[in-house]
Amino acid sequence: MKYCSECGSETEKRIPEGDNRERDCCKGCDLIHYTNPKIIVGTIPVKDESILLCKRAIEPRYGKWTLPGGFLENGETVSQGAFRETLEETNTEVEMGELYAIFNVPQINQVYMLYLAKVIKDDFSATTESLEVEFFNEANIPWEELAFPFVPIALKNVFADMKKNEFPLTTHTIERRK
């Protein structure tokens, strides 16, 4: 941040009175601009023993496979956001289940919240965000072609949990290579 979004004056980084962190503060109107982590919501769309994955049609990781998900939008609940992102990336309306995994990615100020979901229709298809949308079982997951570090962790967990038919919430922290 270089300029105040409210008055257009220059901003500076300093610790405001009563605070203990550096913030972007306006030199003109004194407004403090806080930035905080963002929530990424998504699903693990399941049918029988298979999971619906999307081949990314957008950067980053164009052409790699991922679980449907994206930024939670203002005005949404986390579950609504996960449902919407799944619809936008797979064209199918899933039946939402329980929160299954939380991934902290503190180096990029993101928190992922992944829900279990059931694929209940056969209308899934490619979208503007996904080149292909396809079911994979444990044996044919493209392990070397997954988009983000959280994807193989979530997939391995869910295939293991399917065998036990128990799906406890787990929390993970991903440290990215510097």
Place this chain on the structure above:
Amino acid sequence: MKYCSECGSETEKRIPEGDNRERDCCKGCDLIHYTNPKIIVGTIPVKDESILLCKRAIEPRYGKWTLPGGFLENGETVSQGAFRETLEETNTEVEMGELYAIFNVPQINQVYMLYLAKVIKDDFSATTESLEVEFFNEANIPWEELAFPFVPIALKNVFADMKKNEFPLTTHTIERRK
């Protein structure tokens, strides 16, 4: 938002190409400024059958009682943020437990994530953010003096769960009066 935080030009609200929501877009450098929900992290600090509450020393709801919590900061995991907020508001380092409740408050673009925590030291005290810090059991909770709608919901749930000694994660959506 009135001005671009990167170049200082005026911004306008419009739907960017390929998007389906109105965003603040810069008329000068074309940058799109996204705003997304924020995460509030907190704890339910328990000792025996009692819960540690804080009397707010800051607005909003100055003088009302609440559970310790606040905005997740960049670079933190949700659990780290909940621990830090509890320390800042009660002066005690709790032993963090499991995620216990999620509260969506979509009208103000907030998601609360509340963790169970054990109070393991007797060093809790008032802070710059809390006028008083005090244990309450179910019988003497100041039900009429609680700060926010999520507080009585979380407290009633946890006192009920204590009797069963089972603490399943629950998710709630709070619709605020318009």
